[in-house]
Amino acid sequence: MANNTSNNHHQHQKVYPNFSLRHRVYVVTGGGRGLGLCMAEAMTEAGAEVHCLDRLQDPDPEFLATQELASRSHVGSLYYHHVDIRDTEFLNNTVAKIAGRHRRLDGLVAAAGIQQIQPAIDYSADDITKIMDVNYTGAFMTAQAVARQMIAHKTHGSIVFIASMSGLIANRGLISPAYNASKAALIQLGRSLAMEWGPHGIRVNSLSPGHIVTPMVEKNFEEVPGLDKIWESENMLGRLARPEEFTGAAIFMLSDSSSFMTGSNIVIDGGHTAW
Known part of the structure; x- marks a missing residue:
């Protein structure tokens, strides 16, 4: 009888x-800063050691405030590294040093991205290359650098690409064809890497947010008057998202609670793509 109770308790847990x-x-x-920093903060709350890579020479005041909060109130810790993800050699060296601290690396949130609002007919090849270098190639090379260390240290884990609903639809009111195409490429990259790295215990998924109020989006609103009102009316909740509304999904995708999920794309867009 005691054995049955013990087994039931174990199964219930x-x-x-x-x-x-x-x-x-x-x-x-x-x-x-922005969505990436918001996710990093949530990860420290969940207990992780998080290393933020950004092209800003010095940490944004928002980062320093978050770092101080994490050191005071959270289980995990937050670190800053000045890295341009287009510099592949420096990127790989930085990731190797991070992994070497505890001889492990458990995953990645690839949130770096840039945008350019411009009619397709006016784009130059250089404009397109610049966007793809960060949004696609940079994400690919970062995932490669992280996976290389995960495999070397035999650490199973999870890679999350921050894609966008813009990779699935054409956003009404947003003329940014190269950005949209880069996000579609990222979603497909996630599926392909999931297939290759699954045997190493590395899961790869994408998270596709709808319209969020971030520094990049606020710049869009400055460039296109009235765009915020258009976007608010384009989803079923009638408002824009806050960065914090995506942290739960990120923790789910990184943690063991999503242990059988790979090659997937989660869309969180207030119903924008579900009309």
């Missing part, structure tokens, strides 16, 4: 998902 990131080490690109 397994029902609950494990959202903890304690003792794990992650890289977040575009982590200097």
Whole structure:
């Protein structure tokens, strides 16, 4: 009888998902501010050691405030590295040093991205190359650098690409064809890497947000008057998202609670693509 009770208790415990990131080490690109930093902060709350990579020479005041909060109130910790993800050699060296600290690396949130609002007929080849270099090639090379260390240290884990619903639709009111194409490429890259790296215990998924109020989006609103009102009316909730509304999905995708999910794309867009 005691054995049955013990077995039932053990099975009952397994029902609950494990959202903890304690003792794990992650890289977040575009982590200097905005959505990337918001996700990094949530990851430290879940217990992770998080290394934010960003092209800003010095940490944004927002980052420093978050770092101080994490050191005071959170289980995990937050670090800053000045890295341009287009510099592949420096990127690889930085990621190797991060992994070498505890001889492990558990995954990545690739949130670095740039945008250019411009009619397609006016784009130059250089404009397109610049966007793809950051949004696609940079994300690819970062995932490669992280996976290389995960495989070397035999650490199973999770890579999350921050894609966009713009990779699935043409955004009404946003003339940014190269950006949209780069995000579509990122979603497909996630599927392809999931296939290759699954045997190494590395899961790869994409998270596709709808319209969020971030520094990049606020710049869009300055360039296109009235765009915020258009976007608010384009989803089923009638408002724009806050960065914090995506942190739960990120923790889910990084943690053991999503242990059987790979090659997937989660869309969180307030119903924008579901009309």
